[in-house]
Every structure is written in structure tokens, then in C-alpha cells.
Amino acid sequence: MHIDVFPGPVGPGRRTGEQREFRGLLEELALRGIDARFVGPEADPVLEAPGEEPPGAGGGAPPGRPAAEAFLLVGLGGDAPTDDAQLVPWLDRARTAAQTGRPLVISGLALDPGTLPEEAVRRLLPAAALVGLRDEASLAVARRLCPEHPGLRVGWEDALLLPRPAPARPPAQDGSTQRHGARHGPGDRQREQEEPVAPPRIVAAVVRPAGPFPPEQLARVLAALLDALVHRTGGTVTLVACGGGPADEQFAADVAALLRGDVERVLAGPEMADEASVRADWVLTTCFRGAALGLAARAVVLPVGPDKYSILSMNGVLGRWGLVDGVVPLAGLLTPGDAAWDTRAAVQQWATEAVAHRGALRAALADAEPAVREAAARWWDDLAGALRGRPPQPAPTAAAAPRGVGAPVVRALRRRYTVPEMPPERPTVTIVLRHREAPARLGGAVDDLLAQTFTDWLLVVVDDGGDPHEVDEALAPRREELAGRVTVLHHRRPLGLAAAANRGLRAGESELVVLHDSAGVWPPTLLQRAVAHLEDPLVADDGVVVPTRARLVAGDGVAAPADGRARADQDVPPDRPGREQLTLTDVLDGDRTAVDSPFLYRRAVHGVLGDYDETLGAAADWEFTLRFLETFTVGLLPACPPGPGDRTDGTSAVRGEVAVRDRHLRQWTTEHGIGLPLYLRRAAAQEAGALHRRLDAAEELALELLDVVRAQSRQIERLERTVAEKGFAAFWRRAWRSLRGR
Known part of the structure; x- marks a missing residue:
């Protein structure tokens, strides 16, 4: 049988393991009697080898080769498509297949829920008899777009990176096996003992992050983890740009520059990255291809996920080997655990436990490899059958059984930084979102929460006299991602901001609470930074404020003063450099930061202060802030996380004077009340x-x-x-x- 193979959609550059995957694909198809020809310019540099012409170069058929009987679209090594233009070549092939009546099969398609060209994918999937998705997350997206499609399943393309099984060695006369032409005598054994043992090979397969964290922050964490591994194993470090683009290569160089001076490091180019990865003993990676290469080499894989998509895709690869939930979110390494450890303590513990469990992990990989190969063989059998026009078979079950052989610290590092399968009974944070007649702002606010790196929260939406259908319609497309972490309270008549806040607080039982009016844009790391501040054992604050910028939505009807000046009774004093506390003096001087920005605080303070005053209307939040600051202290975090070079500018004396002044003011208000200062x-x-x-x-x-x-x-x-x-x-x-x- 003769078929045409169309690679894509692919990103710029050459990816680690890409050549091995394409050649493995040809071998798998040839074993099943299928003659495959790559068509398209994307295939030429991948299949080209020194001294030989790539098959089907330029898209022309070799002399005497008949026309293709089926089409195979493969996304091996490709990124998830982000716009319709990347899928246009595949849509053209799908249209050709439909017009000529030839079977069409898709394999290795990745779908990122955050950057998905839905309309193009909706047109593409029904045209294929069988669709192999890269991971479970992509499969869930495909089933949402085409729920009636019978041929959607997870493919096994990463198994192409596995080395071919070695041929059986001929038995010797004594019943042992030996290599052809190899003789082992006493001298050989002595030489083997005298030869120095090569140090372990540590490979860092990285890509430049595109998520909520800046590249320099990820680079520092990776460098710290590599230093910890080198210290415990004595290995050498090879850095690989897993994505293959110039930005990925520069990011790998940035990580290398942060390593200690006594760490031996090598920056592998595209021509040697594949070889370095399949011979590794340890693989530190931020992408699914690095994880697949490490598992194929039976190396210990330490996956770090900078964003949600990288976490899902790497978990998909690990899950096929029985290593379920082995990816550590970058957020967990920045403020992990219950006591807000620092990054150094987290990576040191992870490296220590990874070294201690290395033997068990390698044994588990060896035990799982036959099942992985068998599942991959079933997938390629189904793919060959679909190319011949046979209907798709039922999807097989998982290949390898889950094995708990990884580092135990991974579970603790993941706990509050990955979306839970079911909502916890008592989350860490309750977010009370007061909503009324602003569905566009409600949807944007929920999207901000879903993008948070900290996920251990419960959302309580208080519909304060609005249209219940608008609230339900705004939440409906987000229900799956919310994963049961939302409660909606509908009220027919408006209660007011204070009453809505009190109703929402009573609907949760978390340790920390925060009010949200959908008016501000929450950065992805806001909750993580705020929770880490309150959990720092050296911090005595009972609340923390993180300033945000206002959300601008058409139709809100909110306009700033034309001259840019506030009213005289709401003048806010200029922000002091290095300010770390919100004081009672600031609020009395007109500072509304705690009212206009997210204010996260401990729920237990309500046992001392009582609820929000429902008789005050819009001033209830400000009045509660006054009562809060009379008894407790509030930290103030900068709107953006400080960079590595940020430091104080000599304002400690000014901060000390402010603290003394505020301490005496609070003492006076405790004895005489706050009426006179007001x-x-x-x-x-x-x-x-x-x-x-x-x-x-x-x-x-x-x-x-x-x-x-x-x-x-x-x-x-x-x-x-x-x-x-x-x-x-x-x-x-x-x-x-x-x-x-x-």
C-alpha cells in the first residue's frame, strides 16, 4: 500500500528527537506493509542524511511509484496550532481526501485549550477516520469539539523514541551469550576494572517559557536544581534547546550561565541534542519531548511545568509509563509546602529524594517498557487499518499500571498548584465574587482566577439581584475547568455590597478569604504571592494587599476625572519607596488601596471584628479596613514581583518612623476609639x-x-x-x- 505523509503543523527550528521520530514512523509503517512518502518542504531537512537524498524530496513521486491510496497527517515534533493559518495545509489535504474518496488519518495532534483555533479544528477532525491526540488534555478538547467522533484517542508517538529491540546474542558453548567477535578473558576484566567510570550524564532539555512566569525566574530555578543534582551525583550537565528555536537556544544558554563555576556544562546543538538525550542518566525538562526522550533512555526524569499546558502534556507522557502526576509546577518550587519554604530548600529535597529512589524508578521503567511497546504496536496496527479503510476499533485501556516510585516530595509540591480532580473539603482560600449586571466583567474575573498558579481555592459567586441566566451563561463554558470549585448564590433583590460579602463568607470554611468585585485584573501569580506572604513563619501580618490595575470593559460606564485629579477628600498620598505595610495612618490620610485592590486576610479575624456593617452601603469595605487596622497588621506587596536586582534604596529610617507613628496611633485608638482621628x-x-x-x-x-x-x-x-x-x-x-x- 502506498500513502502520502504530510508533516505539520510545526514551529520554527529543529526539535530534539524529531529525526528519530520520523524515521521510527517509516519503520512502523513498513512493518505493516505500507510504503510511506513524505510530502512537503517540512519533511526534507528532517529525513535528509549525509550522502543521501530524502525520499519524496520536493513532493514528486519516485519513478514508477503509483499514486497514494491514503493520506496520513502527522504532528510529530510539532507545536499545538495557535491560529487557522497553521492548519490550512492539513485542511487542504482533508478536502482532497474527501473529494477523491481516500482514507485520511491524523496522528500526533496537540491541542492547547488556551490557544485553540476552534473553527479550524472543528472542520479538520470529522474529515479523519482515526485521530491520534498527543495527550489526555488534547483528547478532552477534541471530544468537546466533536463529541460524536468514534475515532478519537491518544496516540503513542513518543514510543517511537524507544530504541529498537536488540537482536538476540548467539549462545556460547557454556550456555552464556556474548557479542559477535567479542572475547572476554582475565585481561579484559582487569582492563574494565582499571578503566575510569564515566560520570553520570545530566541533560537539561528546556524551552523558553510562555506562561505567567518570566524566563529569568524559571532559569534560576532550573540552575538551582541542576546544581543540586551535580552536587549529589557528580555528573556533567548538557543543556539542550528542546524547542529548537533561537529563543529556546538563548534560554538554554541563560540557564548555563547561572550554573556554578565548578559545574562542567555543554550546550548541545541540534545535531547532537538527540544523541545526548537518549544516553542520559538524568533528564531535567520543561517540555513533553524531553520527558519522552528521558523515559526512552530509562533515565530519571525531573519535569518542571512552567504553565498549565506543559504540565498536562508532560503528565500525559509520564502516565503512559505508569508515572502518574509526576510533574512539579514551577509555582510549587517558588513557594512550596505549608510553611513557604524557599526555592533552594525545595530543590535540595527533590534532588535528594530523586537520588534515593533512582533504582526503583529505573526498575519500574524497565518493567513498563514491554507494555508501552505493546500499546504502541496496537496503535500503529489501528492506524494501518484505518489507512486501509477499516473502521476504528475501541480505544484500549492504559498500558502501564500506576506506580508510586517517584520522589515523595513531588506530591507535596503539586498539592496546591494543580487543578484538583475534585474540590477539597476545606480549601485554603475562599474568593467571594460580588456580581450585579456585568456579565462581561464576571467572565473576565473567572478567567483571571482560572489562570492563577495557586489553585487551592473555592469561588463563591454572590448574584446580588442580577439576572440569574446571565450568571449561568457566563459560568457554563468554564464549568469543566472550574472542577467543582464554584458555588453560586442567587438573590432576587439587591442586598448591597456588605450583605453580599457576609453571605459569601458564610458559604465557605477556608482559612483565608478575599473579596472580588470583578473590577480589577488579577495577575496569574497574585494568590500565590499573597498566600506565601501570610504563610511565611517570619511574617506576623493577618492580611495582605496586592495592588492591581483596573479592568476596562466596554459598557461599564465608569470614567476617570477629565483632569486626572481625585477629589479633595480622597487624596491619596504619594507611594513611598519600599513600602511594605499598609498602616492606619495611610487609610486615615485617604489611601484606598485595601478597598480598591485584592485584600487577602485570615477568616479568624471576623471572630474579633464581626461582619461587614450592612448599614453603611458602599462604605462598608472602607469601614472594615479601619477596624482591621486598629487591631491587626496588613502587609503590602508590590504589584509586580521584585526582580533579582531589586533592593531597598535606603528608606529604612522613613519606614521606621512610619511604623512608630502608626503604633502610637493604634494604641491611642485602642484606648479612646477612632472617632477623634476620623x-x-x-x-x-x-x-x-x-x-x-x-x-x-x-x-x-x-x-x-x-x-x-x-x-x-x-x-x-x-x-x-x-x-x-x-x-x-x-x-x-x-x-x-x-x-x-x-
């Missing part, structure tokens, strides 16, 4: 406003007087010119001009 603040604001108005009036009067003076000056100049024209000298000048005829 009255004085209001009186001072009114006096300041009156003073500003008087100064403005004086300035306007001065400008008027200046205009009068300028007008008088111009009049005096005109009079002086007139007098000069009527003098004696002027008479003779006029006479002289008349004599000259002018």
Missing part, C-alpha cells in the same frame, strides 16, 4: 480643600492683575511712540523725507 482627618481634609480653593482664587486674581499690568504697559508704550513722533526731531525727519520724495 473627625480630625475630615476636618483637615476640609481645611486643606478650603486652603486649596483660596490658593486657586488667589492665583486666578494674580493672573487677572498680571493681565491688567500687561495691558497698561502696552498702552504706555503706544503713548511714548506718539509723543516721540510729535517732537522737534520728528519734524525734521518728516521734512527730510518730503525733500527726498518719500
Whole structure:
């Protein structure tokens, strides 16, 4: 049987293991009597070998080769498509297959839920009789788009990276086996004992992150983990740009530059990256291809997921070998555990446990390899049958049984930074989202929460007299990703902000709570940074504020003042450099940061302060902040995480004076109440406003007087010119001009 193979969609550059995968695909098809020809320019550099012409170069058929009887679209080594243009070549082939009545099969398709061209995928999937998805996450997306398709399943393309089974060695006369032409005598054994043992090979297969964390943050974590592995194994480090693009190569170089000076490191180019990966003893990776290469080499794989898609794709590869949930989110390495360890402590423990469990892990991989090969063989049998026009068979079950042989610390590092399969009975954070007549803002706010790196939360949506159908429609497409972490409270009549907050707080039993009015944009790391601050054993704050920017949605009807100035009674003092605390003095001076920004605090404070005052309306949040600061302290985090080079600018004395002033103010309010400071603040604001108005009036009067003076000056100049024209000298000048005829 003769078929045409169309690679794609692919990204820029050459990927690690790509050549091995394509050649393995040809071998698997040839074993099943299928003559495959690669068509398209993408295939030429992959299959080209020194001194030989790639098959089907330029898309022309070899002499005497009949026309293709079926089409195979393979996404080996390719990225998940992000726009319709990347799928246009495949859609053209699908249209050709439909017009000519030839079978079409898709294999190795990755679908990222966050960057999915849905319409193009909806048109592509029904055209194929059998569709092999790269991982379980891609399979879930495909089933959502085409629920009636009978041929959707996870393919086994990563098994192509496995080395071919070695041929059986001929038995010797004594019943043992030996290699052809190899003789082992006493001298050989002595030489083997004298030869130095090569140090373990550590490969870091990395790609430049595209998620919520900046590349330099991931680079520091990877360098720390590599240093920990080198310290415990004495190995050498080879850095591989798994993605193959220039940005990935630069990122690998950045990681290499952060390693200690005594660490031997090599930057592998595209031509040697494949060989380095399949001979590794340890593989630290941030991409699914690095994980697949490491497992094929029976190496200990330490996968770090910078974003949700990398976590899902690497978990899919590990799950096929029985290593379920082995990926550590980058978020877990930044603020892991219950006591907010630092990154160094986390990577040191992970490296220590990985070394201790290395033998068990390698044994588990050896035991799982036959099942992986058998499952891959079933997949290629089904693919060959579909190319011949046979209907797809039922999807097989998982190949390897789950094995708990990884480092135990991985479970702790993952606990609150991956979406749970079922909502916890008592989450760490309850988010009370007060909603009323703004479905667009509600959807955006929920999307912000779903993008959070910290996932141990419960969302309580309080529908404060809005349209229940609008709330349900906004949440419906997000129900699957919310994974049961949402509770909706509908109220027919508006309750007000304070009452809505109190109802929402009673609907959860978490340790920490935060109010959300869908008016601000929450960065992906906001909850993670806030929770880590309150869990730091060296921090005594009971609340923390993280400033955010406002969400701009068409139709909100909210406009800033035209002149950009706030009202006199809401003047906010300029932000002090290095400010780490929100003080009672700040709030009395008009600082509304805790009201307008996410304010995460311990639920237990309500046992001391009581609920939000439902008689105050929109001022209830501000009044609760005043009561909070009278008794407890509130930390203030910068809007963006500080960089590695950020440091204080010598303002410790200023911060100390502010702390002393606020301490005495809180002591006074504890004894006498906050009424007098509030009255004085209001009186001072009114006096300041009156003073500003008087100064403005004086300035306007001065400008008027200046205009009068300028007008008088111009009049005096005109009079002086007139007098000069009527003098004696002027008479003779006029006479002289008349004599000259002018």
C-alpha cells in the first residue's frame, strides 16, 4: 500500500528527537506493509542524511511509484496550532481526501485549550477516520469539539523514541551469550576494572517559557536544581534547546550561565541534542519531548511545568509509563509546602529524594517498557487499518499500571498548584465574587482566577439581584475547568455590597478569604504571592494587599476625572519607596488601596471584628479596613514581583518612623476609639480643600492683575511712540523725507 505523509503543523527550528521520530514512523509503517512518502518542504531537512537524498524530496513521486491510496497527517515534533493559518495545509489535504474518496488519518495532534483555533479544528477532525491526540488534555478538547467522533484517542508517538529491540546474542558453548567477535578473558576484566567510570550524564532539555512566569525566574530555578543534582551525583550537565528555536537556544544558554563555576556544562546543538538525550542518566525538562526522550533512555526524569499546558502534556507522557502526576509546577518550587519554604530548600529535597529512589524508578521503567511497546504496536496496527479503510476499533485501556516510585516530595509540591480532580473539603482560600449586571466583567474575573498558579481555592459567586441566566451563561463554558470549585448564590433583590460579602463568607470554611468585585485584573501569580506572604513563619501580618490595575470593559460606564485629579477628600498620598505595610495612618490620610485592590486576610479575624456593617452601603469595605487596622497588621506587596536586582534604596529610617507613628496611633485608638482621628482627618481634609480653593482664587486674581499690568504697559508704550513722533526731531525727519520724495 502506498500513502502520502504530510508533516505539520510545526514551529520554527529543529526539535530534539524529531529525526528519530520520523524515521521510527517509516519503520512502523513498513512493518505493516505500507510504503510511506513524505510530502512537503517540512519533511526534507528532517529525513535528509549525509550522502543521501530524502525520499519524496520536493513532493514528486519516485519513478514508477503509483499514486497514494491514503493520506496520513502527522504532528510529530510539532507545536499545538495557535491560529487557522497553521492548519490550512492539513485542511487542504482533508478536502482532497474527501473529494477523491481516500482514507485520511491524523496522528500526533496537540491541542492547547488556551490557544485553540476552534473553527479550524472543528472542520479538520470529522474529515479523519482515526485521530491520534498527543495527550489526555488534547483528547478532552477534541471530544468537546466533536463529541460524536468514534475515532478519537491518544496516540503513542513518543514510543517511537524507544530504541529498537536488540537482536538476540548467539549462545556460547557454556550456555552464556556474548557479542559477535567479542572475547572476554582475565585481561579484559582487569582492563574494565582499571578503566575510569564515566560520570553520570545530566541533560537539561528546556524551552523558553510562555506562561505567567518570566524566563529569568524559571532559569534560576532550573540552575538551582541542576546544581543540586551535580552536587549529589557528580555528573556533567548538557543543556539542550528542546524547542529548537533561537529563543529556546538563548534560554538554554541563560540557564548555563547561572550554573556554578565548578559545574562542567555543554550546550548541545541540534545535531547532537538527540544523541545526548537518549544516553542520559538524568533528564531535567520543561517540555513533553524531553520527558519522552528521558523515559526512552530509562533515565530519571525531573519535569518542571512552567504553565498549565506543559504540565498536562508532560503528565500525559509520564502516565503512559505508569508515572502518574509526576510533574512539579514551577509555582510549587517558588513557594512550596505549608510553611513557604524557599526555592533552594525545595530543590535540595527533590534532588535528594530523586537520588534515593533512582533504582526503583529505573526498575519500574524497565518493567513498563514491554507494555508501552505493546500499546504502541496496537496503535500503529489501528492506524494501518484505518489507512486501509477499516473502521476504528475501541480505544484500549492504559498500558502501564500506576506506580508510586517517584520522589515523595513531588506530591507535596503539586498539592496546591494543580487543578484538583475534585474540590477539597476545606480549601485554603475562599474568593467571594460580588456580581450585579456585568456579565462581561464576571467572565473576565473567572478567567483571571482560572489562570492563577495557586489553585487551592473555592469561588463563591454572590448574584446580588442580577439576572440569574446571565450568571449561568457566563459560568457554563468554564464549568469543566472550574472542577467543582464554584458555588453560586442567587438573590432576587439587591442586598448591597456588605450583605453580599457576609453571605459569601458564610458559604465557605477556608482559612483565608478575599473579596472580588470583578473590577480589577488579577495577575496569574497574585494568590500565590499573597498566600506565601501570610504563610511565611517570619511574617506576623493577618492580611495582605496586592495592588492591581483596573479592568476596562466596554459598557461599564465608569470614567476617570477629565483632569486626572481625585477629589479633595480622597487624596491619596504619594507611594513611598519600599513600602511594605499598609498602616492606619495611610487609610486615615485617604489611601484606598485595601478597598480598591485584592485584600487577602485570615477568616479568624471576623471572630474579633464581626461582619461587614450592612448599614453603611458602599462604605462598608472602607469601614472594615479601619477596624482591621486598629487591631491587626496588613502587609503590602508590590504589584509586580521584585526582580533579582531589586533592593531597598535606603528608606529604612522613613519606614521606621512610619511604623512608630502608626503604633502610637493604634494604641491611642485602642484606648479612646477612632472617632477623634476620623473627625480630625475630615476636618483637615476640609481645611486643606478650603486652603486649596483660596490658593486657586488667589492665583486666578494674580493672573487677572498680571493681565491688567500687561495691558497698561502696552498702552504706555503706544503713548511714548506718539509723543516721540510729535517732537522737534520728528519734524525734521518728516521734512527730510518730503525733500527726498518719500
